[in-house]
Amino acid sequence: MKIIEKEAKSIYTKTKIPGLDYTINQYVGCGHRCVYCYAKFINKWKNYGEWGSWVEVKSNAPILARKNVKGNVSMSSVSDPYQPLEGELFLTRDVLENMDRDINLSILTKSDLITRDIDILKQFKNLEAGLTVNGFSDDVRKILEPGAPPHEARISTLKLLKDEGISTYCFISPVIPLLTKVKKVVMDTKGLVNNYIVEFINFSLAGEKFKKILRKDFPETYRIVQDKKMMWNYIDTISSYLTRNKIPVSAFITHMKKRNGK
Ligand code: SF4
Numbered sequence: 001m002k003i004i005e006k007e008a009k010s011i012y013t014k015t016k017i018p019g020l021d022y023t024i025n026q027y028v029g030c031g032h033r034c035v036y037c038y039a040k041f042i043n044k045w046k047n048y049g050e051w052g053s054w055v056e057v058k059s060n061a062p063i064l065a066r067k068n069v070k071g072n073v074s075m076s077s078v079s080d081p082y083q084p085l086e087g088e089l090f091l092t093r094d095v096l097e098n099m100d101r102d103i104n105l106s107i108l109t110k111s112d113l114i115t116r117d118i119d120i121l122k123q124f125k126n127l128e129a130g131l132t133v134n135g136f137s138d139d140v141r142k143i144l145e146p147g148a149p150p151h152e153a154r155i156s157t158l159k160l161l162k163d164e165g166i167s168t169y170c171f172i173s174p175v176i177p178l179l180t181k182v183k184k185v186v187m188d189t190k191g192l193v194n195n196y197i198v199e200f201i202n203f204s205l206a207g208e209k210f211k212k213i214l215r216k217d218f219p220e221t222y223r224i225v226q227d228k229k230m231m232w233n234y235i236d237t238i239s240s241y242l243t244r245n246k247i248p249v250s251a252f253i254t255h256m257k258k259r260n261g262k
Contacts, residue, residue: 021071135181
């Protein structure tokens with residue numbers, strides 16, 4: 001892993017993402033190395049090598065985090081704040097320690113490392129912690145998310161956060177036909193989260209490497225995601241299941257333009 005230390009000018013970035021005012025990225029790049037990662041578009045501006053092989057570390061982030069911002073802040077958008085490197089650097093922890101406790105903060109991660117910072121998370125008045133959970137089997141995870149913790153670790157993380165009184169949500173993403181186990185995720189997280197965000201795979205942002213892997217290792221999945229009608233049928237199946245079971249879904253993102261090719 002190539003580590004690049006940088007001094008940033010600002011750590012809070014204004015965003016047009018609905019419901020959010022700022023994103024905060026103390027890291028750029030991510031050791032979880034998800035092959036479908038949408039954040040790898042950033043490689044256009046960073047000449048460090050393949051996505052997942054480098055992490056830019058904003059070493060002055062803790063000082064910049066002291067700025068008093070109003071509105072909803074999301075951590076993070078082009079990295080995971082609890083990626084493996086955080087276990088050594090404690091940069092996310094330092095950033096949290098320096099942040100205003102009145103800030104509305106939403107943290108999203110795939111890692112159980114977040115539980116290390118429960119003592120600080122509990123000090124925030126308006127904080128929610130989300131875990132990305134997709135129920136991949138270990139074989140699938142090792143291909144698609146080789147650096148990220150397994151399903152079971154993410155579930156036990158949600159349980160611990162919930163037990164500590166921290167507001168939690170589950171981000172079921174990316175939903176990939178036949179690989180993402182939506183029902184298993186819902187059953188395993190029952191009573192552990194306040195709500196769910198469901199996001200289907202964005203095939204065009206996921207990139208060529210991801211497409212190649214699907215074509216080679218998961219041809220049936222590839223057939224479905226390539227076929228609009230089949231993909232809509234799959235989306236409808238998931239939607240019906242969630243509605244039928246009264247699952248509290250705050251956002252359902254399909255990344256599909258229009259139905260029936262219109
Ligand atoms: S954890 Fe998130 S930011 Fe990191 S590689 Fe995976 S999708 Fe990208």
